[in-house]
Amino acid sequence: MDDAFVRAAQDAATRGASETPVPPDGLPHRELMRRAKVLVSVAVGVPDRASADTLSLATEHVERLAELQGESGLFECGDNVQSPPDSAFTINDACDVHHLLRNGPAETSPLRDALGAIILKAAPALLSGGVHTPNHRWELASALARIHRSFPDSRLVERAEEWLAEGVDIDGDGFFSERSPNYATAVSIPSLLALAEILNRPELRVPVERNLELTLSLIGSDGSVETLPSRRQDQGTRFPLSRYLWAYRLLAVETGRPDFAWAAVLATADGIDDPGLLTELLLHPLLGETLPAERAPRRDELAVHASTSLAVVRGERSELVVYGGSDYPQQRRIRSGLAVDPTFLRFLAGAAILDSVRLSRTFFGLGPFRADGIRRGEDGSIELRERAVSGYYGPLSAERRHADGVYELADEGRFSAAMSFADREMEEVALTTSVVAHPCDGGVDLDVDLSGPPLGWTLELGFRDGGVLDSPAPRPEDGASVLTGATASYRVGGDAVHVELVGLEPSADPASYFPGEDYAFLSGTDAVGGVRLLIGGTTPARFRMRLRAERGTGAIA
The missing domain is CATH 1.50.10.10 (Glycosyltransferase)
Incomplete structure (x- = not known):
């Protein structure tokens, strides 16, 4: 006993x-x-x-x-x-x-x-x-x-x-x-x-x-x-x-x-x-009753859970979670009972924790980047991809026109109208986003690629409270800090998460995080609070973000 x-x-x-x-x-x-x-x-x-x-x-x-x-x-x-x-x-x-x-x-x-x-x-x-x-x-x-x-x-x-x-x-x-x-x-x-x-x-x-x-x-x-x-x-x-x-x-x-x-x-x-x-x-x-002798499971290798598009790497100095399993790409709606969190990455360096990485953009009100799954590369990389599509509708063909001007009230993915959308040809506008994670000892490199029409985007890094971010003071409109250079660090005691940008001159005034029309129409949001660092730009864009862990010894992994 x-x-x-x-x-x-x-x-x-x-x-x-x-x-x-x-x-x-x-x-x-x-x-x-x-x-x-x-x-x-x-x-x-x-x-x-x-x-x-x-x-x-x-x-x-x-x-x-x-x-x-x-x-x-x-x-x-x-x-x-x-x-x-x-x-x-x-x-x-x-x-x-x-x-x-x-x-x-x-x-x-x-x-x-x-x-x-x-x-x-x-x-x-x-x-x-x-x-x-x-x-x-x-x-x-x-x-x-x-x-x-x-x-x-x-x-x-x-x-x-x-x-x-x-x-x-x-x-x-x-x-x-x-x-x-x-x-x-x-x-x-x-x-x-x-x-x-x-x-x-x-x-x-x-x-x-x-x-x-x-x-x-x-x-x-x-x-x-x-x-x-x-x-x-x-x-x-x-x-x-x-x-x-x-x-x-x-x-x-x-x-x-x-x-x-x-x-x-x-x-x-x-x-x-x-x-x-x-x-x-x-x-x-x-x-x-007394427990049997305990033994920790092996947890320092990449574990991929295909059914939820979740990849986890637990190492000695850092932990990485990559997520692409949102239900939104298939369901096209925000609902109780659906997985719709747009956070696609977490990174833990001891007490210094990057709780949420999200990619917001102004694209037809469709909301932040939510990947349609994960893909494993032969080099050990993990790719998240999304092709967001909207556009503009042409006139109805002669046989589908109604003299009284009354058409089906239908939802086209971002709003509803009495326009029988399914019967119209659409001029497509697409935004393709790819995030490829390359896990490494004590960190990860993220290759981000946004291809599409010119538009603004914001990468939001949300840190768990309790530390200090070496970045400009939070701006009044949304309480977030803006990365204006190439590096930043978030430190809790002797632990830190270091951020480095390669191949990008970030915007000095990126847009605030936008949750998408599903939330905004109801004056709601799924935004995170706390310590946030914004990295902004316009499409097309292609750059690398490096995340590295520093632990109590002062050494950067």
Whole structure:
């Protein structure tokens, strides 16, 4: 038994149980049940740390939860009205607490009965209900399985199996279809593990192991998991490895994999602060067993994930991420559920981090450069390419003209009009952009080529806060600095990212980053904040940008 881990899980739960009290009627249903789960885990798992009112407070939360449950058995939640999957999140927690209390002390019987009533009231709606995102299928199916665990009913199993019959949405690289660390850790992984256990479907553990294996190559030196390919709200954000802790730990103990053990240890680098871990530990004691000997995976070579057009190089002095997997070239729209982040490169030099490189341009309002994939060169290079096309439409042919002047309202890619665009010949205007990355020891060379009509473009380098950029002071209109010479550096302590331009005389007044008409029409933006360096010019343009890492020794790689 790993006593240190068990104590840490107990400590986290105890802190969670002592959260600043909020009147139960001020909490939404998922938070009510989450808090009740933490309180019960402390009362049952570490009773010597429980206060006299721990169980009564949990009961108060569950009573309020029952009041929030509608006649349909579902809970209201934000803009997802009468949502079976959103209610399933709460019912999954309720079922785990109900199962946890199956052999509980006598004083917990009323609480268990109250949970049972909530679960049974929700069962019909979850049995017949539907979903609206990929991960919801597994959340809903796992709720059905958990209800069956407490209240056996073959109909629940049959419905869960219907969802599972669609096949787990995981690709050849190990990404779930939403490609989101948040939904992998919060939904897909725990749901599939629960289904594997309760329904005796061990094959459902395979996609979980594949996703965890993939994630090993996405762990950065800053302790975050790469999110650029994500199709959900976490795309482009910093996602903590700590959220993967329990999954890596459980699978490491079960499989003996030393690389999973390495990840589990790394996930605790900033301590353990997940109050839900104690419940998992009580339900799955194996989670608390001693980890196998850890061994770091080999991470100093180029790893290319073709399904998301993501290339990662983890070296001793620097880390490089090149991304060309946006959904925008195919979908031609900005939508929730699509990967549309225009960041195509990250570069890490210890504490000095170039978080985002984006290429903005004024071309028919189509927005920043988003590559249509990546291409590997025989010399080890990685190419990103995009051919953006718009243009002007000619008159309709005689047979397609309407005397009343009424034509189809259609979208032509940047705006809509009643002009039957598909029936017209278009005079094409194209902008071709190529970025070729040449990784090298401690850095990367980027060859940038923009070919097309004369227009302005801006390369934006966004650095993570905490350092100093040796460039002119930020300009008032957008808070960004402008590179007017050939070199610049961003330094955090002894670490630095050095930038050098070759073959370009940059503009003294480049345009600000422009997010594209999809955002601008709604007065929105996807612009990054913080420390930014702008490099501007006009097409055609062809130049090289060198990025080099300097680490604490003062030596430039």
